[in-house]
Amino acid sequence: MEWKNELTRLLGITYPLIQAPMLGITTPAMVAAVSNSGGLGSLPVGGLPPEKVTALIREVKALTQQPFAVNLFTYEPASWHDRKVFDDMQDFLQFLCGANGLAAPPVNFDSVPYYSWKVQLPVLIAAGVKYVSFTFGMPDAEGFALLKEHKIWLMGTATSVEEAVALKTAGADAIIAQGIEAGGHRGSFLPGELPKTGTMALVPQVIDRVRMPVIAAGGIMDGRGVAAAKMLGAAAVQTGSIYLRAHESAATPAHKAALAGITDTDTLLTRAFSGRWARGVRNTFITEVEASGLPVSGYPYQDVLTQPIRKVARELDNTAFINMWAGQAAGKARAWSTADIFAELVRETELLLP
Ligand SMILES: Cc1cc2nc3c(=O)[nH]c(=O)nc-3n(C[C@H](O)[C@H](O)[C@H](O)COP(=O)(O)O)c2cc1C
Known part of the structure; x- marks a missing residue:
């Protein structure tokens, strides 16, 4: 099957399969295993002290030469x-x-x-990070300008069409559409009732509105889920729970x-x-x-x-x-190595979409 698309070319990866950042679960070894397998590993650093962020990025870089993303919690603490x-x-x-x-x-x-994304940003820039995903909101105008100035590619998390439009308008390069099935925190950031839209309903509606690369997240655990997301028009999937029991978790x-x-x-x-x-x-x-x-x-x-x-x-x-x-x-989720979980996801998808 043809895995390559606009997003894989932009990210420099072989498969449009992103390992979700999971604070407390994802290790540098997990990130590297996915990136070395041809997907995009994501290193979560939300709320961590800058020196810890530097050390984690260094650890990932020691384990892989391939592209990986760093994930931030971009919100303003309540005053x-x-x-x-x-x-x-x-x-x-x-x-x-x-x-x-x-x-x-x-x-x-x-x-x-608690360490804000604002004090983490200079660390990412100094470390030469090229891909950043974020959740709980988005960087402010100054943050976006700084990230763009350093040619950092940005993926923002949306749990509704309205949030996706807000992220696009602010300058995100891709949207992670997070359905209600997803494990971990909701990325929701607009005021009002918490959006509870499922992945199946959210992804096509977001795509139709933003017309830019959309990454499907929530409930995808095997090749059937990847194939379904592709059919819905997603440019990639982001899977977290699939790696919860991995050896590297x-x-x-x-x-x-x-x-x-x-x-x-x-x-x-x-x-x-x-x-x-x-x-x-x-x-x-x-x-x-x-x-x-x-x-x-x-x-x-x-x-x-x-x-x-x-x-x-x-x-x-x-x-x-x-x-x-x-x-x-x-x-x-299977208690396998991250590389084996990833390889199985590729294999199952290829059986369904030859
Ligand atoms: C244990 C765990 C921790 C998570 N931590 C983060 C995080 O630090 N940053 C983030 O953007 N998303 C986080 N998420 C959400 C994932 O990015 C993603 O939306 C979710 O895993 C997709 O649904 P799935 O778990 O059904 O694959 C986390 C998810 C899990 C399961």
Whole structure:
């Protein structure tokens, strides 16, 4: 089959198969394995300190000479936040952790550590990054100008046609259309009700409006999904959940095991971990936060508040208190090497689209 298209030529890749950036899961080895296989690996760095971003990019470059993307969280933190909401949640979580044998240090509201994409941008430029994808919004005009000045190619995440149009107007080079099936955070950024459109409905409507390369994301787990996305007119697919159980995934053994047994109805959208809507597997933490009835701080305040808990739980390989982001079809993920998962995706697609 003919894999090449305008997007593969622009990205300098063989297959229009992008490994989704997955903060906390994607390792430099995973990124490199996909890029070395002829796809586009994506390194997530949302919220990480600049020195960590530099080190991760260096690690990827040591493992591959092929193109890869770096992924940013491009949003403006809320200027208003409620200390009482933060403190009440902190008290509740300290009690909950204590009752479950987890000793997580409390977080100081006045020094919530979080690194904006604005302080990460100079690092990307200095490292010679050529491809950037972003989610949770978009860079401001200054950011776009800087990225364009350095000839960095930009992929923005949209969860509705309106968001796709906004990204195109601002200067994105391609749109990642993220359906409601997708694992992890919703990329949604316009005010109003959270868009909940499925990939099948979203992709063709976005294509018809923006008339530019559109990348389909959400629920694609095998060759059938890739073929379907191609039929809908997508220039590429971006798959995340397919790699959750890969050898190169940073998920702990119990986390990987928990994902092995999930079905189509086992994920839900929640704000419990970060304050932003994200899709993951229900566990004790989500159930208890929801049952508490307490208001949840906005992103990144709730995210920072729950980070120490997730860190301690991870170290104990405890799946009750970590965020197990996963898409609606994540139960199909295989515990193979990233290269084998990628090769199988290519093989299955070629069987369907000779
Ligand atoms: C564990 C996990 C973490 C994710 N983290 C990010 C991220 O850091 N940046 C981002 O743009 N998207 C992130 N996503 C969303 C993916 O980019 C993509 O939209 C999604 O994986 C596609 O749906 P699928 O999981 O059904 O393949 C994440 C998804 C998962 C499953």
